[in-house]
Amino acid sequence: xxxxxxxxxxxxxxxxxxxxxxxxxxxxxxxxxxxxxxxxxxxxxxxxxxxxxxxxxxxxxxxxxxxxxxxxxxxxxxxxxxxxxxxxxxxxxxxxxxxxxxxxxxxxxxxxxxxxxxxxxxxxxxxxxxxxxxxxxxxxxxxxxxxxxxxxxxxxxxxxxxxxxxxxxxxxxxxxxxxxxxxxxxxxxxxxxxxxxxxxxxxxxxxxxxxxxxxxxxxxxxxxxxxxxxxxxxxxxxxxxxxxxxxxxxxxxxxxxxxxxxxxxxxxxxxxxxxxxxxxxxxxxxxxxxx
Numbered sequence: 001x002x003x004x005x006x007x008x009x010x011x012x013x014x015x016x017x018x019x020x021x022x023x024x025x026x027x028x029x030x031x032x033x034x035x036x037x038x039x040x041x042x043x044x045x046x047x048x049x050x051x052x053x054x055x056x057x058x059x060x061x062x063x064x065x066x067x068x069x070x071x072x073x074x075x076x077x078x079x080x081x082x083x084x085x086x087x088x089x090x091x092x093x094x095x096x097x098x099x100x101x102x103x104x105x106x107x108x109x110x111x112x113x114x115x116x117x118x119x120x121x122x123x124x125x126x127x128x129x130x131x132x133x134x135x136x137x138x139x140x141x142x143x144x145x146x147x148x149x150x151x152x153x154x155x156x157x158x159x160x161x162x163x164x165x166x167x168x169x170x171x172x173x174x175x176x177x178x179x180x181x182x183x184x185x186x187x188x189x190x191x192x193x194x195x196x197x198x199x200x201x202x203x204x205x206x207x208x209x210x211x212x213x214x215x216x217x218x219x220x221x222x223x224x225x226x227x228x229x230x231x232x233x234x235x236x237x238x239x240x241x242x243x244x245x246x247x248x249x250x251x252x253x254x255x256x257x258x259x260x261x262x263x264x265x266x267x268x269x270x271x272x273x274x275x276x277x278x279x280x281x282x283x284x285x286x287x288x289x290x291x
Contacts, residue, residue: 016097031055048094184269200228230279
């Protein structure tokens with residue numbers, strides 16, 4: 001019994017709206033949502049049935065199903081009668097929006113990055129500028145708010161990568177930062193954008209790279225997302241930390257993967273470095289002042 005409970009504790013529901021936003025519930029067989037007194041999560045709303053949704057399953061595999069003929073549930077914007085839950089599924093049950101968190105599918109670092117990206121999108125309304133079509137140099141000069149928070153996408157082409165690096169260099173140099181911290185940011189930024197193009201996209205120029213810039217007061221942060229399949233960053237970073245840079249780079253080169261020398265620099269020059277579990281989104285930050 002204790003072993004089964006441990007498995008069930010791996011799947012949770014996170015509330016995405018209402019006053020309970022951010023609250024998490026551990027899913028167990030018999031978990032219910034509705035307006036009735038016996039429901040695990042109870043709310044009064046015209047759209048909620050007494051038992052609107054129930055959750056069943058075992059060994060970490062949970063299923064949501066409608067609790068009555070009148071109940072209406074959507075998963076990832078699709079109407080469902082029954083659905084086996086997967087990590088990051090989004091459910092709408094009456095007035096509630098909920099996200100599935102399967103802790104067996106994510107590391108703490110990956111989950112932290114997922115939450116960080118959600119915060120970035122919510123504060124900017126999800127707006128992403130097209131670097132190839134809009135003059136961001138001009139827009140930033142006219143809107144000071146963009147100097148603090150800016151999302152933009154670039155084609156995965158050398159020309160636009162070079163231009164984006166020039167743009168970000170100008171953003172950094174407009175801040176009151178120590179010179180060595182600027183160098184650290186520029187090194188990490190160049191390495192990671194090039195990794196997205198070379199390794200994530202395999203030089204496929206039809207793909208795009210999304211960049212999210214943040215000035216957080218005492219530090220600057222950049223998130224880089226590519227359209228590639230990702231990679232085993234845990235093994236790569238673990239190898240870099242355990243070996244000298246030259247040995248790590250040589251081994252990764254012979255294996256046809258990422259160079260250890262670049263990651264040795266990145267881990268040394270960044271204050272934080274977080275990947276999502278898939279390995280196609282990375283976020284790093286650099287303090288403005290040297291410690």
